[in-house]
Amino acid sequence: MTRVIEQVVLLSDDGAPIGVADKSAVHTEHTPLHLAFSCHVFDEEGRILVTRRALGKLTWPGVWTNSFCGHPAPGESMTDAVVRRAEKELGLELTALELALPDFRYLAIDASGIVENEICPVFTARAASAVHPNPDEVAEWHWADASELGTAVELTPWAFSPWLTLQLPQLQALPTR
Numbered sequence: 001m002t003r004v005i006e007q008v009v010l011l012s013d014d015g016a017p018i019g020v021a022d023k024s025a026v027h028t029e030h031t032p033l034h035l036a037f038s039c040h041v042f043d044e045e046g047r048i049l050v051t052r053r054a055l056g057k058l059t060w061p062g063v064w065t066n067s068f069c070g071h072p073a074p075g076e077s078m079t080d081a082v083v084r085r086a087e088k089e090l091g092l093e094l095t096a097l098e099l100a101l102p103d104f105r106y107l108a109i110d111a112s113g114i115v116e117n118e119i120c121p122v123f124t125a126r127a128a129s130a131v132h133p134n135p136d137e138v139a140e141w142h143w144a145d146a147s148e149l150g151t152a153v154e155l156t157p158w159a160f161s162p163w164l165t166l167q168l169p170q171l172q173a174l175p176t177r
Contacts, residue, residue, distance in 0.1 A: 008071045009035040015119050020074045027058055031115040034071065038104070038163060039082050039123040040171060041067040041094065047143040049127065051090070053161070054139045059110045062139060065161035066168075069120075082123055090141075091132030094125040101170055108162035122167050146172070 006023040011033045026034060041049040049067040053060055070085035072078050079097060086092045101122035108116045133141055144152075150172055157165045 006071070007074055009074055011035055011119055023071060027114055027116070029113045029115060031117045033117050033119065036069060036071050036118040036120040037078055037082055037085075037123060038066050038069045038120055038167060039086065039094075039097075039125055040100075040167070041086070041090075041092065041125050041127050042146075043127050043143055045143075046146065048146045048149055049090075049131065050142055050144050050149060050164075051133070051138045052140040054135065054137055056136060059112075059114045059116060060161050063161050064159055064164070066164045068137075069163070078121060078123075082125070086125070089134055089137040091129075091134065092127060093129040095128040096124075096126040098124050100124045100174060101167065104167060104170070106163055106166055116163070118163075120163065122171065124171070 007020045008023050008026050009017050010019040010021055012018045013033065017035070021032070021034070026032065043049070050064055051067060052064050053062060055061045068085055068089045070081060070089070072081035076084075078099075082097060083094060086094050099121055104122045105119045106116065110116070131141055150168055153160050153165050153168050
């Protein structure tokens with residue numbers, strides 16, 4: 001079986017695409033700015049899905065984070081990338097996919113020295129199927145009360161991914177839809 005090499009879209013400081021690179025070569029101590037996305041999935045009761053990153057992940061292994069993240073492939077629409085990644089990471093079908101934070105951007109350094117440097121639009125969605133996580137991606141998962149998750153992130157930010165600690169307060173500040 002041929003293994004597909006994932007690529008990411010490299011960006012200029014103003015967010016314009018300037019090239020592509022192999023995903024495996026991008027995340028280093030000198031990670032270039034690139035395009036990504038995050039998605040926060042809710043259930044019919046309004047709970048938010050949080051996941052604990054698999055221990056084999058390159059960055060932030062074993063850390064609790066948002067439902068899932070990923071990178072669009074060159075030429076792939078952002079919504080197609082979100083749907084693809086939901087299936088790959090969580091075996092999950094989505095509905096009501098919405099762009100919530102179009103301009104989210106962050107830079108963070110893992111304890112190992114690996115840098116995340118992303119323009120990372122943030123989406124919300126509803127779960128349209130049961131969660132069946134890929135163990136290479138997700139160690140654990142939990143449906144959490146959104147306000148309790150907000151409190152936990154505020155009190156123990158080190159237990160969560162840096163992008164979740166930045167995204168969650170911004171999501172909670174949005175007008176109710």
